[in-house]
Amino acid sequence: MIAIDQLRRDPDTVRKALDSRGEPDSVAEILELDAAWRHDRTQADEIRNQRNQVNRDIGHARSSGQPPSPEVIEEMRSLGRKVDELEASAQKAEEQIHEMLLGLPNLPLSDVPVGADTDSNRIYRTEGAPTELGFEGLPHWDLAERLGIIDFQRGAKLSGSRFYTTIGAGARLERALISWMLDLHTSQHGYTELALPAVVRRDVMEGSGNLPKFADNLYHDEEDDLWLIPTAEVPITNLYRDEIIPPGQLPLYYVAQTPCFRREKAAAGRDTRGIKRVHQFNKVEMYQFVEPDSSADQLERLLGHAEEICRQLGFSWRVLELCTGDMGFAAAKTYDIEVWAAGCQEWLEVSSCSNCTDFQARRANIRYRPEQGGRPQFPHTLNGSGLALPRVIIAILENNQQPDGSVIIPEVLRPYTGFDRIHAP
RNA sequence: GGAGAGAUGGCUGAGUGGACGAAAGCACCGGUCUCGAAAACCGGAGUACGGGCAACUGUACCGUGGGUUCGAAUCCCACUCUCUCCGCCA
Numbered sequence: 001m002i003a004i005d006q007l008r009r010d011p012d013t014v015r016k017a018l019d020s021r022g023e024p025d026s027v028a029e030i031l032e033l034d035a036a037w038r039h040d041r042t043q044a045d046e047i048r049n050q051r052n053q054v055n056r057d058i059g060h061a062r063s064s065g066q067p068p069s070p071e072v073i074e075e076m077r078s079l080g081r082k083v084d085e086l087e088a089s090a091q092k093a094e095e096q097i098h099e100m101l102l103g104l105p106n107l108p109l110s111d112v113p114v115g116a117d118t119d120s121n122r123i124y125r126t127e128g129a130p131t132e133l134g135f136e137g138l139p140h141w142d143l144a145e146r147l148g149i150i151d152f153q154r155g156a157k158l159s160g161s162r163f164y165t166t167i168g169a170g171a172r173l174e175r176a177l178i179s180w181m182l183d184l185h186t187s188q189h190g191y192t193e194l195a196l197p198a199v200v201r202r203d204v205m206e207g208s209g210n211l212p213k214f215a216d217n218l219y220h221d222e223e224d225d226l227w228l229i230p231t232a233e234v235p236i237t238n239l240y241r242d243e244i245i246p247p248g249q250l251p252l253y254y255v256a257q258t259p260c261f262r263r264e265k266a267a268a269g270r271d272t273r274g275i276k277r278v279h280q281f282n283k284v285e286m287y288q289f290v291e292p293d294s295s296a297d298q299l300e301r302l303l304g305h306a307e308e309i310c311r312q313l314g315f316s317w318r319v320l321e322l323c324t325g326d327m328g329f330a331a332a333k334t335y336d337i338e339v340w341a342a343g344c345q346e347w348l349e350v351s352s353c354s355n356c357t358d359f360q361a362r363r364a365n366i367r368y369r370p371e372q373g374g375r376p377q378f379p380h381t382l383n384g385s386g387l388a389l390p391r392v393i394i395a396i397l398e399n400n401q402q403p404d405g406s407v408i409i410p411e412v413l414r415p416y417t418g419f420d421r422i423h424a425p
Numbered sequence: 426g427g428a429g430a431g432a433u434g435g436c437u438g439a440g441u442g443g444a445c446g447a448a449a450g451c452a453c454c455g456g457u458c459u460c461g462a463a464a465a466c467c468g469g470a471g472u473a474c475g476g477g478c479a480a481c482u483g484u485a486c487c488g489u490g491g492g493u494u495c496g497a498a499u500c501c502c503a504c505u506c507u508c509u510c511c512g513c514c515a
Contacts, residue, residue: 041475045484052484055496059443068495076495244472246435373454373470 001101001362004034017107020114020324030100033093040090044083051079102206103213106359109296109333113323120323121336127307128316130340135403139343140394141274143401144170147422150275161272162264162279169422173396173409174282174389176416178257181284181309185386189305191255191286196235198259199226207364208237209330219261228261232285233383237360240289244376245368251290251298255386257282275390276348282389288382289366292358295380296333299355302384303335306351309387312412315395316340318347332357339391343398348391353384 007014011027018025054076058068108114113122137143144150149170155163166174185191205211205227210218219228229235236254245252260283271277286305290298303319310317322334331354338347358378361367367376400408405424414420 038475041484045475048485049483051495055443058495062443073495080495244435376472 001359002104002107003358003362004030004097004101007031008034014107017324018104020108021105021327022116022325023105026100026104030097033097033100037090037093037097040086040093044086044090047079047083047086051076051083102363105327105329106332106356108324108327109355109357112327112333113321115323116325117323118326121326122321122323124319124321124335126316126318127311128340130345131316131342131399133342133399133401137343137398137401139274140341140397143343143397143405143407144274146405146425147397147407148425149173149422152274159279162277164275164278169417169419170393172417172419173413173422174393176413177389177392178282178284180413180416181386182255182257184309184312185255185284185286185305189253189255189286189308191253194232194236194254194256196229196232196256196258198229198261200229200235200238201226204234204238204241207241208234208360209363210234213329216265217263219263229258230262231260231283231383231385232256232258233287236285236287236383237366237381238364240366241364243366245289245366245379247369247371247374250368250379251288251294254287255284256287257284260388274344274394276394278390284386284389286384286386289361289368289379290382291368291370292377292380295355295357295382298380298382299333299335299353302382303337303353306337306353306384306386309392310337310339310350313392313396313410315399317350328352328354330354330356330359332359337387339395341391341395341398343401344394348394350387350391350395351385354382356381356383 002014007027007030011031015025015027018027054072058072058076061068113120115121138146141150141152145152147169149167151165151167155165158165182193186193199221202211202225205218210230211227218230221227235258236256239254259280261280264277264279267277275281286302288298288302307317307319317337317339320336320338322331322336327334334352334354336349337351337353338349340346341348357380360381361378366379366381368379369376396410397407400410402408407422409417409420409422
Protein backbone atom coordinates (compact mmCIF):
# COMPACT_ATOMS: atom_id res chain seq x y z
CA MET A 1 0.00 0.00 0.00
CA ILE A 2 1.24 3.43 -0.89
CA ALA A 3 1.40 5.90 2.00
CA ILE A 4 -1.32 8.52 1.90
CA ASP A 5 1.32 10.92 3.24
CA GLN A 6 3.32 10.53 0.11
CA LEU A 7 0.29 11.18 -2.04
CA ARG A 8 -0.38 14.41 -0.17
CA ARG A 9 3.19 15.56 -0.17
CA ASP A 10 4.30 14.53 -3.62
CA PRO A 11 1.41 13.59 -5.88
CA ASP A 12 3.37 14.12 -9.09
CA THR A 13 6.00 11.52 -8.30
CA VAL A 14 3.31 9.01 -7.47
CA ARG A 15 1.46 9.87 -10.64
CA LYS A 16 4.55 9.37 -12.74
CA ALA A 17 5.41 6.09 -11.07
CA LEU A 18 1.94 4.71 -11.57
CA ASP A 19 1.94 5.80 -15.17
CA SER A 20 5.18 3.91 -15.77
CA ARG A 21 3.34 0.78 -14.73
CA GLY A 22 0.45 1.50 -17.03
CA GLU A 23 -1.91 2.29 -14.15
CA PRO A 24 -4.79 4.73 -14.57
CA ASP A 25 -4.37 7.97 -12.63
CA SER A 26 -6.59 8.04 -9.56
CA VAL A 27 -4.42 10.41 -7.55
CA ALA A 28 -6.70 13.43 -7.81
CA GLU A 29 -9.72 11.44 -6.79
CA ILE A 30 -7.99 10.05 -3.74
CA LEU A 31 -6.75 13.47 -2.67
CA GLU A 32 -10.24 14.86 -2.96
CA LEU A 33 -11.64 12.13 -0.74
CA ASP A 34 -8.77 12.70 1.65
CA ALA A 35 -9.58 16.40 1.96
CA ALA A 36 -13.21 15.57 2.69
CA TRP A 37 -12.15 12.99 5.23
CA ARG A 38 -9.87 15.42 7.04
CA HIS A 39 -12.57 18.04 7.14
CA ASP A 40 -15.11 15.68 8.71
CA ARG A 41 -12.57 14.20 11.06
CA THR A 42 -11.49 17.58 12.41
CA GLN A 43 -15.06 18.72 12.91
CA ALA A 44 -16.07 15.53 14.64
CA ASP A 45 -13.05 15.73 16.94
CA GLU A 46 -13.90 19.26 17.93
CA ILE A 47 -17.48 18.45 18.77
CA ARG A 48 -16.37 15.41 20.67
CA ASN A 49 -14.02 17.54 22.69
CA GLN A 50 -16.87 19.84 23.58
CA ARG A 51 -19.09 16.94 24.52
CA ASN A 52 -16.41 15.29 26.63
CA GLN A 53 -15.92 18.45 28.63
CA VAL A 54 -19.60 18.82 29.41
CA ASN A 55 -19.89 15.16 30.25
CA ARG A 56 -17.07 15.51 32.71
CA ASP A 57 -18.93 18.36 34.37
CA ILE A 58 -22.09 16.28 34.52
CA GLY A 59 -20.11 13.56 36.23
CA HIS A 60 -18.67 15.92 38.79
CA ALA A 61 -22.02 17.52 39.50
CA ARG A 62 -23.71 14.18 39.86
CA SER A 63 -21.15 12.94 42.36
CA SER A 64 -21.93 15.97 44.50
CA GLY A 65 -25.62 15.23 44.20
CA GLN A 66 -26.65 17.59 41.42
CA PRO A 67 -28.45 15.96 38.48
CA PRO A 68 -28.01 17.63 35.08
CA SER A 69 -30.78 19.79 33.71
CA PRO A 70 -32.98 18.46 30.89
CA GLU A 71 -31.75 21.27 28.63
CA VAL A 72 -28.15 20.20 28.99
CA ILE A 73 -29.07 16.59 28.31
CA GLU A 74 -30.97 17.60 25.21
CA GLU A 75 -28.07 19.67 23.98
CA MET A 76 -25.70 16.78 24.48
CA ARG A 77 -28.06 14.56 22.62
CA SER A 78 -28.01 16.81 19.60
CA LEU A 79 -24.22 17.03 19.72
CA GLY A 80 -24.16 13.26 19.72
CA ARG A 81 -26.28 13.14 16.61
CA LYS A 82 -23.99 15.60 14.88
CA VAL A 83 -20.93 13.54 15.72
CA ASP A 84 -22.63 10.43 14.39
CA GLU A 85 -23.31 12.14 11.09
CA LEU A 86 -19.79 13.44 10.68
CA GLU A 87 -18.33 10.12 11.68
CA ALA A 88 -20.45 8.23 9.21
CA SER A 89 -19.38 10.53 6.43
CA ALA A 90 -15.73 10.34 7.46
CA GLN A 91 -15.86 6.59 7.66
CA LYS A 92 -17.33 6.32 4.21
CA ALA A 93 -14.57 8.48 2.77
CA GLU A 94 -11.99 6.51 4.67
CA GLU A 95 -13.24 3.22 3.30
CA GLN A 96 -13.20 4.54 -0.22
CA ILE A 97 -9.66 5.85 0.20
CA HIS A 98 -8.52 2.57 1.66
CA GLU A 99 -10.04 0.59 -1.16
CA MET A 100 -8.46 2.81 -3.79
CA LEU A 101 -5.07 2.64 -2.10
CA LEU A 102 -5.33 -1.14 -1.92
CA GLY A 103 -5.81 -1.17 -5.67
CA LEU A 104 -2.60 0.71 -6.39
CA PRO A 105 0.61 -1.24 -7.08
CA ASN A 106 3.93 -0.43 -5.47
CA LEU A 107 6.01 2.42 -6.86
CA PRO A 108 9.03 1.23 -8.86
CA LEU A 109 12.46 2.26 -7.59
CA SER A 110 14.15 4.93 -9.65
CA ASP A 111 16.70 2.58 -11.24
CA VAL A 112 14.09 0.20 -12.65
CA PRO A 113 13.94 0.27 -16.46
CA VAL A 114 10.77 1.93 -17.69
CA GLY A 115 8.71 0.04 -20.21
CA ALA A 116 5.40 -1.57 -20.89
CA ASP A 117 6.25 -5.21 -21.55
CA THR A 118 8.91 -7.89 -21.51
CA ASP A 119 10.78 -6.23 -24.38
CA SER A 120 11.95 -3.58 -21.96
CA ASN A 121 13.39 -6.02 -19.46
CA ARG A 122 17.13 -5.60 -19.18
CA ILE A 123 19.63 -8.43 -19.06
CA TYR A 124 21.49 -7.82 -15.82
CA ARG A 125 24.06 -10.56 -16.23
CA THR A 126 24.58 -13.93 -17.84
CA GLU A 127 26.46 -16.86 -16.34
CA GLY A 128 27.41 -19.58 -18.77
CA ALA A 129 25.95 -19.96 -22.23
CA PRO A 130 23.09 -21.91 -23.78
CA THR A 131 24.49 -25.38 -24.18
CA GLU A 132 24.02 -27.89 -26.95
CA LEU A 133 23.69 -31.53 -26.11
CA GLY A 134 25.56 -32.74 -29.19
CA PHE A 135 22.81 -35.22 -29.96
CA GLU A 136 19.07 -35.15 -30.46
CA GLY A 137 17.79 -34.35 -26.97
CA LEU A 138 14.26 -34.78 -25.76
CA PRO A 139 12.02 -32.25 -24.10
CA HIS A 140 11.40 -33.15 -20.48
CA TRP A 141 7.86 -34.41 -20.99
CA ASP A 142 9.06 -37.12 -23.37
CA LEU A 143 12.15 -37.80 -21.35
CA ALA A 144 10.37 -38.07 -18.01
CA GLU A 145 7.63 -40.25 -19.38
CA ARG A 146 10.18 -42.55 -21.01
CA LEU A 147 12.11 -42.77 -17.73
CA GLY A 148 8.90 -43.49 -15.89
CA ILE A 149 9.39 -40.73 -13.36
CA ILE A 150 6.45 -38.48 -14.20
CA ASP A 151 2.91 -39.65 -14.98
CA PHE A 152 0.91 -36.93 -16.69
CA GLN A 153 -2.09 -39.08 -17.59
CA ARG A 154 -2.75 -40.26 -14.11
CA GLY A 155 -2.07 -36.82 -12.62
CA ALA A 156 -4.82 -35.47 -14.83
CA LYS A 157 -7.03 -38.39 -13.90
CA LEU A 158 -6.80 -37.31 -10.29
CA SER A 159 -7.12 -33.56 -10.58
CA GLY A 160 -7.43 -32.44 -14.19
CA SER A 161 -5.05 -30.84 -16.64
CA ARG A 162 -1.87 -29.19 -15.34
CA PHE A 163 -1.60 -31.69 -12.50
CA TYR A 164 0.97 -34.46 -12.53
CA THR A 165 2.41 -37.22 -10.42
CA THR A 166 6.07 -37.99 -9.92
CA ILE A 167 7.17 -41.55 -9.34
CA GLY A 168 10.21 -43.32 -7.96
CA ALA A 169 13.42 -41.51 -8.86
CA GLY A 170 11.40 -38.48 -9.96
CA ALA A 171 9.76 -38.10 -6.58
CA ARG A 172 13.06 -38.76 -4.87
CA LEU A 173 14.83 -36.19 -7.01
CA GLU A 174 12.35 -33.52 -6.02
CA ARG A 175 12.60 -34.36 -2.34
CA ALA A 176 16.39 -34.31 -2.59
CA LEU A 177 16.33 -30.90 -4.23
CA ILE A 178 14.09 -29.50 -1.52
CA SER A 179 16.25 -30.83 1.29
CA TRP A 180 19.45 -29.69 -0.34
CA MET A 181 18.17 -26.18 -1.03
CA LEU A 182 16.85 -25.77 2.50
CA ASP A 183 20.11 -27.05 3.94
CA LEU A 184 22.15 -24.68 1.80
CA HIS A 185 20.12 -21.61 2.69
CA THR A 186 19.99 -22.38 6.40
CA SER A 187 23.63 -23.41 6.79
CA GLN A 188 25.36 -21.06 4.33
CA HIS A 189 23.06 -18.05 3.87
CA GLY A 190 21.73 -17.50 7.38
CA TYR A 191 18.06 -18.29 6.88
CA THR A 192 15.74 -19.79 9.49
CA GLU A 193 13.59 -22.61 8.20
CA LEU A 194 9.80 -22.42 8.50
CA ALA A 195 7.06 -24.96 7.90
CA LEU A 196 3.85 -23.11 7.12
CA PRO A 197 0.13 -23.51 6.51
CA ALA A 198 -0.66 -23.82 2.80
CA VAL A 199 -4.11 -22.36 3.39
CA VAL A 200 -4.73 -18.90 4.79
CA ARG A 201 -7.45 -16.47 5.67
CA ARG A 202 -8.74 -13.65 3.55
CA ASP A 203 -7.03 -10.84 5.46
CA VAL A 204 -3.70 -12.64 5.10
CA MET A 205 -4.12 -12.58 1.32
CA GLU A 206 -4.88 -8.88 1.54
CA GLY A 207 -1.79 -8.24 3.60
CA SER A 208 0.44 -9.71 0.94
CA GLY A 209 -1.36 -7.94 -1.90
CA ASN A 210 -2.96 -10.98 -3.54
CA LEU A 211 -6.48 -9.91 -2.67
CA PRO A 212 -8.70 -8.25 -3.62
CA LYS A 213 -7.16 -7.72 -7.04
CA PHE A 214 -5.94 -11.17 -7.95
CA ALA A 215 -8.67 -13.45 -6.66
CA ASP A 216 -8.86 -14.97 -10.14
CA ASN A 217 -5.58 -16.76 -9.78
CA LEU A 218 -6.32 -18.26 -6.36
CA TYR A 219 -8.06 -21.41 -5.25
CA HIS A 220 -10.64 -20.72 -2.61
CA ASP A 221 -12.64 -22.71 -0.10
CA GLU A 222 -16.01 -20.99 0.17
CA GLU A 223 -17.20 -22.69 3.29
CA ASP A 224 -14.46 -21.43 5.58
CA ASP A 225 -13.31 -18.54 3.40
CA LEU A 226 -9.83 -20.03 3.24
CA TRP A 227 -7.43 -19.49 0.37
CA LEU A 228 -4.70 -21.77 -0.98
CA ILE A 229 -1.38 -19.98 -1.08
CA PRO A 230 0.21 -19.26 -4.47
CA THR A 231 3.59 -18.91 -2.73
CA ALA A 232 5.08 -19.09 0.76
CA GLU A 233 5.55 -15.34 0.49
CA VAL A 234 1.91 -14.98 1.53
CA PRO A 235 2.06 -16.59 4.99
CA ILE A 236 5.59 -15.35 5.71
CA THR A 237 4.67 -11.75 5.00
CA ASN A 238 1.88 -12.05 7.52
CA LEU A 239 3.93 -13.66 10.29
CA TYR A 240 4.41 -10.29 11.94
CA ARG A 241 1.10 -8.81 10.90
CA ASP A 242 -0.10 -6.10 13.32
CA GLU A 243 3.07 -6.42 15.35
CA ILE A 244 5.91 -4.15 16.28
CA ILE A 245 9.19 -6.03 16.00
CA PRO A 246 11.42 -5.09 18.97
CA PRO A 247 14.77 -3.34 18.48
CA GLY A 248 17.74 -5.41 17.41
CA GLN A 249 15.88 -8.22 15.63
CA LEU A 250 16.20 -7.09 12.03
CA PRO A 251 17.21 -8.36 9.62
CA LEU A 252 15.05 -11.49 9.78
CA TYR A 253 15.75 -14.17 7.18
CA TYR A 254 13.31 -16.99 6.56
CA VAL A 255 13.22 -19.89 4.15
CA ALA A 256 10.31 -22.27 3.64
CA GLN A 257 9.26 -25.01 1.32
CA THR A 258 5.56 -25.09 0.54
CA PRO A 259 3.24 -26.28 -2.15
CA CYS A 260 2.03 -23.40 -4.33
CA PHE A 261 -1.39 -23.34 -5.95
CA ARG A 262 -2.19 -21.27 -9.01
CA ARG A 263 -5.23 -21.37 -11.21
CA GLU A 264 -3.31 -19.94 -14.19
CA LYS A 265 -6.48 -18.66 -15.75
CA ALA A 266 -4.66 -15.94 -17.62
CA ALA A 267 -2.30 -18.50 -19.12
CA ALA A 268 -4.97 -20.83 -20.47
CA GLY A 269 -3.58 -22.68 -23.47
CA ARG A 270 0.00 -21.63 -22.83
CA ASP A 271 2.77 -24.04 -21.83
CA THR A 272 0.35 -26.91 -21.66
CA ARG A 273 2.90 -29.68 -22.09
CA GLY A 274 5.06 -30.94 -19.30
CA ILE A 275 5.54 -29.37 -15.90
CA LYS A 276 6.57 -25.87 -16.85
CA ARG A 277 3.26 -24.34 -15.82
CA VAL A 278 1.14 -26.36 -13.41
CA HIS A 279 -1.58 -25.74 -10.85
CA GLN A 280 0.33 -27.18 -7.91
CA PHE A 281 4.08 -27.18 -7.40
CA ASN A 282 6.63 -27.04 -4.65
CA LYS A 283 8.84 -24.07 -4.12
CA VAL A 284 11.58 -23.11 -1.70
CA GLU A 285 11.10 -19.47 -0.84
CA MET A 286 13.48 -17.02 0.80
CA TYR A 287 12.11 -14.03 2.62
CA GLN A 288 13.63 -11.08 4.45
CA PHE A 289 12.42 -8.35 6.79
CA VAL A 290 15.08 -5.64 6.74
CA GLU A 291 15.72 -2.02 7.64
CA PRO A 292 14.69 0.33 4.82
CA ASP A 293 18.22 1.63 4.25
CA SER A 294 19.56 -1.81 3.51
CA SER A 295 16.93 -3.21 1.19
CA ALA A 296 18.69 -2.32 -2.05
CA ASP A 297 21.85 -4.16 -0.99
CA GLN A 298 19.87 -7.01 0.47
CA LEU A 299 18.16 -7.59 -2.86
CA GLU A 300 21.55 -8.15 -4.47
CA ARG A 301 22.46 -10.63 -1.75
CA LEU A 302 19.13 -12.41 -2.04
CA LEU A 303 19.64 -12.71 -5.76
CA GLY A 304 23.08 -14.15 -5.06
CA HIS A 305 21.56 -16.81 -2.81
CA ALA A 306 19.25 -17.96 -5.57
CA GLU A 307 22.07 -17.88 -8.12
CA GLU A 308 24.20 -20.04 -5.85
CA ILE A 309 21.67 -22.83 -6.32
CA CYS A 310 21.97 -22.50 -10.10
CA ARG A 311 25.75 -22.50 -9.88
CA GLN A 312 25.96 -25.62 -7.77
CA LEU A 313 23.52 -27.44 -10.02
CA GLY A 314 25.73 -26.61 -13.01
CA PHE A 315 23.18 -24.51 -14.86
CA SER A 316 23.71 -21.72 -17.33
CA TRP A 317 21.53 -18.81 -16.34
CA ARG A 318 20.80 -15.19 -16.90
CA VAL A 319 19.39 -12.51 -14.66
CA LEU A 320 16.78 -10.11 -15.97
CA GLU A 321 16.03 -6.77 -14.42
CA LEU A 322 12.29 -6.43 -14.92
CA CYS A 323 10.88 -3.23 -16.34
CA THR A 324 8.14 -1.20 -14.66
CA GLY A 325 5.37 -2.75 -16.71
CA ASP A 326 6.40 -6.35 -16.07
CA MET A 327 6.87 -6.31 -12.32
CA GLY A 328 4.49 -7.86 -9.85
CA PHE A 329 1.96 -5.79 -7.95
CA ALA A 330 3.89 -5.52 -4.67
CA ALA A 331 7.39 -5.19 -6.10
CA ALA A 332 9.43 -2.01 -6.33
CA LYS A 333 12.24 -3.84 -8.09
CA THR A 334 12.54 -7.39 -9.39
CA TYR A 335 15.20 -9.67 -10.78
CA ASP A 336 14.17 -12.84 -12.56
CA ILE A 337 16.55 -15.75 -12.95
CA GLU A 338 16.18 -17.88 -16.04
CA VAL A 339 18.05 -21.12 -16.56
CA TRP A 340 18.79 -22.69 -19.88
CA ALA A 341 16.95 -25.89 -20.73
CA ALA A 342 18.69 -27.74 -23.54
CA GLY A 343 15.80 -30.01 -24.47
CA CYS A 344 13.12 -27.47 -25.27
CA GLN A 345 15.84 -24.91 -26.06
CA GLU A 346 14.55 -22.07 -23.96
CA TRP A 347 15.25 -19.97 -20.90
CA LEU A 348 13.06 -20.99 -17.97
CA GLU A 349 12.18 -18.63 -15.17
CA VAL A 350 13.12 -20.40 -11.95
CA SER A 351 13.26 -17.51 -9.54
CA SER A 352 11.88 -14.05 -9.04
CA CYS A 353 13.62 -11.89 -6.45
CA SER A 354 11.86 -8.73 -5.39
CA ASN A 355 12.30 -5.79 -3.11
CA CYS A 356 8.79 -4.86 -2.00
CA THR A 357 10.04 -1.88 0.03
CA ASP A 358 7.43 -0.96 2.64
CA PHE A 359 4.45 -1.87 0.46
CA GLN A 360 3.60 -5.17 2.12
CA ALA A 361 4.58 -3.93 5.57
CA ARG A 362 2.03 -1.14 5.29
CA ARG A 363 -0.71 -3.41 4.05
CA ALA A 364 -0.12 -5.95 6.79
CA ASN A 365 0.72 -3.30 9.39
CA ILE A 366 4.13 -4.78 10.19
CA ARG A 367 6.42 -2.40 12.01
CA TYR A 368 9.72 -2.49 13.83
CA ARG A 369 11.26 -0.29 16.47
CA PRO A 370 14.66 0.98 15.30
CA GLU A 371 15.91 1.52 18.86
CA GLN A 372 14.67 1.48 22.45
CA GLY A 373 12.01 4.13 22.77
CA GLY A 374 12.13 5.03 19.08
CA ARG A 375 9.07 5.44 16.90
CA PRO A 376 7.87 2.34 15.07
CA GLN A 377 8.66 2.20 11.36
CA PHE A 378 7.73 0.02 8.44
CA PRO A 379 10.46 -2.48 7.53
CA HIS A 380 11.17 -3.42 3.96
CA THR A 381 10.35 -6.92 2.81
CA LEU A 382 12.08 -8.96 0.13
CA ASN A 383 11.27 -12.32 -1.33
CA GLY A 384 12.89 -14.65 -3.79
CA SER A 385 12.41 -18.19 -4.98
CA GLY A 386 15.27 -20.38 -4.08
CA LEU A 387 14.10 -22.14 -6.24
CA ALA A 388 10.84 -23.32 -7.81
CA LEU A 389 11.03 -27.08 -8.18
CA PRO A 390 9.38 -28.12 -11.46
CA ARG A 391 11.50 -25.94 -13.69
CA VAL A 392 14.67 -26.94 -11.89
CA ILE A 393 13.72 -30.53 -12.54
CA ILE A 394 13.09 -29.70 -16.19
CA ALA A 395 16.55 -28.18 -16.47
CA ILE A 396 18.26 -31.08 -14.73
CA LEU A 397 16.51 -33.67 -16.87
CA GLU A 398 17.01 -31.89 -20.15
CA ASN A 399 20.55 -30.64 -19.62
CA ASN A 400 21.89 -33.83 -18.08
CA GLN A 401 20.30 -36.31 -20.43
CA GLN A 402 22.68 -38.73 -22.10
CA PRO A 403 22.60 -40.27 -25.58
CA ASP A 404 21.42 -43.53 -24.03
CA GLY A 405 18.40 -41.80 -22.50
CA SER A 406 19.64 -41.79 -18.92
CA VAL A 407 20.02 -38.65 -16.79
CA ILE A 408 23.02 -37.81 -14.63
CA ILE A 409 22.30 -36.37 -11.19
CA PRO A 410 24.26 -33.23 -10.23
CA GLU A 411 26.99 -34.03 -7.77
CA VAL A 412 25.63 -31.90 -4.91
CA LEU A 413 22.37 -33.84 -4.92
CA ARG A 414 23.80 -37.32 -4.75
CA PRO A 415 24.02 -37.49 -0.97
CA TYR A 416 20.32 -36.67 -0.98
CA THR A 417 19.12 -38.87 -3.84
CA GLY A 418 21.23 -41.88 -3.05
CA PHE A 419 21.80 -42.45 -6.76
CA ASP A 420 23.95 -40.68 -9.33
CA ARG A 421 21.95 -41.47 -12.42
CA ILE A 422 18.40 -42.13 -13.47
CA HIS A 423 18.71 -45.09 -15.77
CA ALA A 424 16.90 -45.53 -19.02
CA PRO A 425 14.47 -48.43 -19.07
C1' G B 426 -19.10 -32.35 16.95
C1' G B 427 -20.68 -31.56 22.60
C1' A B 428 -19.79 -28.79 27.42
C1' G B 429 -17.43 -24.95 29.97
C1' A B 430 -13.98 -20.70 30.81
C1' G B 431 -11.79 -16.52 28.95
C1' A B 432 -9.86 -12.08 25.76
C1' U B 433 -7.57 -5.15 29.54
C1' G B 434 -0.75 -1.71 27.91
C1' G B 435 5.82 -5.47 26.36
C1' C B 436 4.17 -9.37 30.30
C1' U B 437 1.16 -10.63 34.87
C1' G B 438 -3.21 -8.54 36.55
C1' A B 439 -7.11 -4.91 39.19
C1' G B 440 -11.09 -2.28 37.55
C1' U B 441 -19.51 -0.14 42.05
C1' G B 442 -21.83 3.49 34.05
C1' G B 443 -19.14 9.61 35.57
C1' A B 444 -11.89 12.23 38.00
C1' C B 445 -10.21 5.77 33.51
C1' G B 446 -5.41 5.92 28.74
C1' A B 447 -6.78 2.76 32.67
C1' A B 448 -4.43 0.54 39.82
C1' A B 449 -0.49 -2.62 41.22
C1' G B 450 3.64 -5.76 40.16
C1' C B 451 7.38 -7.38 36.63
C1' A B 452 10.30 -6.05 32.55
C1' C B 453 12.38 -1.51 30.07
C1' C B 454 14.77 3.62 29.85
C1' G B 455 16.93 7.98 32.59
C1' G B 456 18.79 9.77 37.29
C1' U B 457 20.61 9.56 42.65
C1' C B 458 23.97 6.41 45.39
C1' U B 459 28.70 3.31 43.96
C1' C B 460 35.52 2.72 41.86
C1' G B 461 31.89 -0.20 39.04
C1' A B 462 27.64 -3.24 39.63
C1' A B 463 23.51 -5.16 42.59
C1' A B 464 19.95 -3.37 46.04
C1' A B 465 17.27 0.93 47.44
C1' C B 466 15.09 5.56 46.15
C1' C B 467 13.31 9.36 42.44
C1' G B 468 11.53 10.05 37.61
C1' G B 469 10.00 8.47 32.48
C1' A B 470 8.00 5.17 28.95
C1' G B 471 1.60 2.87 24.52
C1' U B 472 -0.39 3.18 19.30
C1' A B 473 -2.83 5.69 15.37
C1' C B 474 -4.87 9.88 13.23
C1' G B 475 -6.15 15.30 12.96
C1' G B 476 -4.48 20.55 13.84
C1' G B 477 0.21 23.43 14.49
C1' C B 478 6.87 25.70 11.73
C1' A B 479 7.26 24.16 16.70
C1' A B 480 6.59 23.73 22.06
C1' C B 481 2.16 21.56 22.07
C1' U B 482 -2.78 20.17 21.49
C1' G B 483 -7.41 17.45 20.17
C1' U B 484 -9.67 12.74 19.10
C1' A B 485 -9.87 7.53 19.03
C1' C B 486 -8.24 2.83 20.82
C1' C B 487 -9.57 -2.29 27.02
C1' G B 488 -10.55 -9.06 21.00
C1' U B 489 -13.98 -7.25 16.44
C1' G B 490 -18.63 -5.08 14.91
C1' G B 491 -23.29 -3.17 16.39
C1' G B 492 -26.76 -1.29 20.32
C1' U B 493 -28.50 1.30 25.04
C1' U B 494 -26.97 6.13 27.47
C1' C B 495 -25.92 13.07 28.22
C1' G B 496 -21.66 9.62 29.23
C1' A B 497 -19.43 2.52 28.23
C1' A B 498 -13.30 -1.15 29.67
C1' U B 499 -17.92 -1.63 32.75
C1' C B 500 -24.82 -2.93 30.53
C1' C B 501 -27.19 -5.62 25.92
C1' C B 502 -26.61 -8.34 21.05
C1' A B 503 -23.72 -10.71 17.27
C1' C B 504 -19.13 -12.42 15.68
C1' U B 505 -13.88 -13.90 16.02
C1' C B 506 -10.07 -16.06 18.52
C1' U B 507 -7.74 -18.65 22.75
C1' C B 508 -7.79 -22.26 26.69
C1' U B 509 -9.86 -26.72 29.43
C1' C B 510 -12.72 -31.27 29.39
C1' C B 511 -15.43 -35.12 26.42
C1' G B 512 -15.98 -37.49 21.56
C1' C B 513 -13.69 -38.54 16.77
C1' C B 514 -9.11 -38.76 14.29
C1' A B 515 -3.27 -38.79 11.22
